[in-house]
Amino acid sequence: MSHHKLKSGIFAQNRYAFVSDATSKDESKGVANADHDSEATPLFEPKGKAKIGYHAHEYEFVSKQQFEEFSAMMDVRLRIVIEELEGEWCACMELAAEVERFRGDAAVKLFDKPPLISR
Structure with a gap:
């Protein structure tokens, strides 16, 4: 081409x-x-x-002006999308940390109980 x-x-x-x-x-x-x-x-x-x-x-x-205006508009839109994705990523990471904490708490509670002794 x-x-x-x-x-x-x-x-x-x-x-x-x-x-x-x-x-x-x-x-x-x-x-x-x-x-x-x-x-x-x-x-x-x-x-x-x-x-x-x-x-x-x-x-x-x-025109060069039209292209620059379009470029600036797309840059703003891209920044908005990136900020939204970063916010969602942070929320996912916080949720994952909370799940890990609950898992750790559950494991500690299971092992802290005295064993049941039946006679």
Whole structure:
């Protein structure tokens, strides 16, 4: 699969986003003028076989500002998910410690009882 290198803004198609620094004037030009300094970043897995021979006009233009806003929003969402998972992990660890304490208490109580002697 060939990688298209784009000069300005961010362009996405199937599983790649192309990002580079650009001014608003550059961004208004769209996909004109490709260069070889940008890198493709995977966005998501394609649903079928990848098509071969994509052309620049098939890419959707996303402004740098839109990309940065989306990135910041996703960062906040990711932090919220991580905080929730950490909270659940702590609760599980506390529960496991409490179960171990009960097991220890039960074992001590069983062995502390005097043996029953029947005559």
